[in-house]
Amino acid sequence: MKEQNLKKLNDSRAIRWGALAIVAFTMMAAYYVNDVVAPLKTMLETDLKWDSSEFGLFTGAYSFLNVFFLMLIWGGLILDRFGIRFTGKLATILMVLGTGLEYYAMTGMADATGTIWGYKVSVFVASAGYSVFGVGAEVAGITVTKMIAKWFRGKEMATAMGVQVALARVGSQAAYAVAIPMARAYEITTPVLVGLICLIGGLIAFFAFSVLDKKLDRQIEAEVDNSPEEKFSFKDVAKILSNPGFWLIALLCVLFYSCVFPFQKFASELMISKYGIDESVAGFFAGLPALGALFLTPVFGGMVDKRGKAASIMMLGAAMLIAVHCIYALPFITSSWIAIVLMIVLGIAFSLVPSAMWPSVAKIFPAHQLGTAYALIFFIQNIGLWGIPTLIGIVLDKYCVVGKANGANLYDYTLPMCIFTGIAVLSLIIAFALKVADKKFGYKLEEANIK
Numbered sequence: 207m208k209e210q211n212l213k214k215l216n217d218s219r220a221i222r223w224g225a226l227a228i229v230a231f232t233m234m235a236a237y238y239v240n241d242v243v244a245p246l247k248t249m250l251e252t253d254l255k256w257d258s259s260e261f262g263l264f265t266g267a268y269s270f271l272n273v274f275f276l277m278l279i280w281g282g283l284i285l286d287r288f289g290i291r292f293t294g295k296l297a298t299i300l301m302v303l304g305t306g307l308e309y310y311a312m313t314g315m316a317d318a319t320g321t322i323w324g325y326k327v328s329v330f331v332a333s334a335g336y337s338v339f340g341v342g343a344e345v346a347g348i349t350v351t352k353m354i355a356k357w358f359r360g361k362e363m364a365t366a367m368g369v370q371v372a373l374a375r376v377g378s379q380a381a382y383a384v385a386i387p388m389a390r391a392y393e394i395t396t397p398v399l400v401g402l403i404c405l406i407g408g409l410i411a412f413f414a415f416s417v418l419d420k421k422l423d424r425q426i427e428a429e430v431d432n433s434p435e436e437k438f439s440f441k442d443v444a445k446i447l448s449n450p451g452f453w454l455i456a457l458l459c460v461l462f463y464s465c466v467f468p469f470q471k472f473a474s475e476l477m478i479s480k481y482g483i484d485e486s487v488a489g490f491f492a493g494l495p496a497l498g499a500l501f502l503t504p505v506f507g508g509m510v511d512k513r514g515k516a517a518s519i520m521m522l523g524a525a526m527l528i529a530v531h532c533i534y535a536l537p538f539i540t541s542s543w544i545a546i547v548l549m550i551v552l553g554i555a556f557s558l559v560p561s562a563m564w565p566s567v568a569k570i571f572p573a574h575q576l577g578t579a580y581a582l583i584f585f586i587q588n589i590g591l592w593g594i595p596t597l598i599g600i601v602l603d604k605y606c607v608v609g610k611a612n613g614a615n616l617y618d619y620t621l622p623m624c625i626f627t628g629i630a631v632l633s634l635i636i637a638f639a640l641k642v643a644d645k646k647f648g649y650k651l652e653e654a655n656i657k
């Protein structure tokens with residue numbers, strides 16, 4: 207008990223931010239790999255003969271095991287039972303193995319002629335690898351969020367979450383910016399190979415972080431061991447699920463993120479086909495939201511820490527999303543400048559909502575339920591991350607083909623953008639309901655974290 211009065215590792219600003227930097231690197235590599243295939247959609251169509259439905263299948267595969275095999279739920283339970291270090295290492299190893307398989311499928315199996323369950327062998331195996339990667343990436347995501355809640359509780363928690371998300375966005379933006387030029391200069395799969403190498407670096411980084419975390423655990427051992435509250439129990443799942451705040455955050459999360467991540471996967475092609483943006487920079491513009499979020503998420507995270515207003519901020523972000531998708535849906539607006547400005551606005555919305563949403567979860571649930579709560583929220587979010595790209599891929603192939611150029615289909619994106627607009631409208635309604643619930647149940651989402 208005396209140890210509570212001693213200075214712990216995370217009391218040192220330099221050490222806790224250093225620890226964050228290490229795990230943030232792992233997540234940066236994860237986000238790079240997550241996004242690096244997306245800008246290559248048209249090249250996949252011409253070089254590897256993947257159609258839009260197959261691209262949608264591959265993109266949605268990220269979430270397939272998480273949704274249908276409940277991998278995120280198991281991950282959350284493992285995290286609360288076995289802790290940050292074990293779960294983080296396991297997740298990082300899965301990311302490396304999954305990406306290795308994806309790379310092998312896209313290189314070694316590219317010319318294979320057979321099919322598995324009606325899908326080209328290369329598409330099927332690459333999707334399987336991406337699915338394993340998706341399990342690792344999502345479990346790593348909840349692990350890192352819990353790590354921040356542990357290392358930064360009562361300190362700059364929202365800022366730290368904002369910084370971590372921002373650094374992850376560097377990975378995304380790098381992926382969008384370099385994928386096409388790198389694939390043109392070398393092989394179509396070189397960007398994936400680079401991601402694999404970065405992930406191996408991320409694995410080493412997580413092992414290094416584990417040394418620090420073990421030391422911190424020794425320092426807080428007395429507190430943890432003496433508190434029955436810290437032990438996870440299955441009853442907690444029921445408690446989390448019966449909390450209205452959980453359902454509202456989870457719904458907002460699936461709706462909001464379904465309008466951002468899956469949209470971005472198709473955005474490079476939208477930039478090229480509708481707005482006439484050059485292929486070499488289309489990925490850069492599709493990745494602009496990630497770049498904007500890089501600078502803005504920590505700023506908004508700091509605002510939430512100091513001023514609160516998290517529920518209002520989430521509403522604002524959702525409203526901006528509606529405007530962006532609605533304008534993209536208008537067939538008569540084809541100016542490349544407007545397309546770029548909309549991407550910047552999307553970047554602002556994409557910074558507002560996460561910087562308010564993730565710290566809000568830590569306010570609604572006690573520390574020992576956090577791993578499971580984040581896992582359940584990510585699980586519901588993954589239903590959207592699986593379903594929406596799959597749906598958009600099918601919609602594009604069935605209803606939106608308007609011609610052919612250089613062996614690839616040309617698509618009219620009006621219908622997909624109307625779908626995204628509809629989802630954004632739903633996200634605003636849920637954000638409003640969350641604000642009402644905050645008042646009713648006293649979650650204190652509108653209050654500052656640092657008083």
Ligand SMILES: NCCCC[C@H](N)C(=O)NCC(=O)O
Binds near residue numbers: 240344374463587
């Ligand atoms: N393209 C990255 C997918 C990450 C999904 C993850 N469950 C998540 O929502 N992370 C938080 C974030 O804002 O990126």
